Amino acid sequence: MGLFDNAELKEAKRNYKEEMKQLASKMKANGNIPGIAKWDDSLQVISIGPIGFSTIVKYNTIKEIEIIEDIKQISSTKVKGKEKRKGTFTRAAVGTLLMPGIGTLAGALTAKKESSGEKETTTSQQITKTIRLTRDDPFKSVLTFPYNSELEYKLQDILNRNSTSSIQKKENTELETSSPTNSSIADELRKLKGLLDDGVLTEEEFKIQKERLLQ
Structure with a gap:
């Protein structure tokens, strides 16, 4: 049984x-x-993706797009002209746009700077989207790519079209079902x-029922 399953999986791939x-x-x-x-x-x-490493995605398979932000806080201490990194800590922020996403370095922002005698501590942030x-x-339902605003816009446009198409199909199906x-x-x-x-219906009753059907 397992051998057959494995063979079928290979064939499917x-x-x-x-x-x-x-x-x-x-x-x-x-x-x-x-x-x-x-x-x-x-x-x-x-x-x-770049040539040779690209992934083909069919429009009608796209279900959700998310923009992921990974925020890294970096703290460094400078003593007597020397700089020493004390440590880092990261956290992630997720923004759902009904479509998946990828990350890219957005930048570093100085958040805090402290001085004490010969010691100066600086804390900064690095954001990767x-x-x-x-x-x-x-075989692979979730894909991630480096962030690009044009790519985000295109994927969102595809997703919006998918939603519109689904609504139209549903309305057409309901219309076909409800209309004789x-x-x-x-x-x-x-x-x-x-x-x-x-003789079950009179001529008048027949005409009334007929008109209702033909409306």
């Missing part, structure tokens, strides 16, 4: 890789961020005619 390879070869990019991403809106795919993308995928088809109307008319012929 081969098929998956082949599908991604074919999508990559079919791509005709109509937009790109040099060295970061390119996309084909007609094919509905985006390739994220990343984009974390969550998708429907059988031509064949169902014809069936009901035949039933009414049968009731009229059998």
Whole structure:
């Protein structure tokens, strides 16, 4: 049983890789961020990452985008012209934008500076941002990439379109379910005619019911 499962998994991975390879070869990019991403809106795919290390993502699989901020606080002490780093401490802040994200060094900001005789202590912050993308995928559902504002905008745009498309599909399905088809109307008319012929309905009742069906 285990051997069969393993063989099926390998086959599934081969098929998956082949599908991604074919999508990559079919791509005709109509937009790109040099060295970061390119996309084909007609094919509905985006390739994220540098050439040779990129990941193909289908638009309709994207479920969430998050912007992750990793904040590192660095404290250093300078004594008699020498600087000594006392230690670091980090914390993470997450901003959900309904789409995954990646990180990049945002900068260092001096937060605190203390002096005491020959000793001076400086505390600063370094912020690293990343984009974390969550998708429907059988092998890797979460992807992370270095932060880029243009990439964030494009992914958010794709996600918004996915949401709009889902709403439209739901509305169309509900409309199809609630609206009687031509064949169902014809069936009901035949039933009414049968009731009229059998004397169950009067001519006036038949006309009223018929008008209701045809409205």
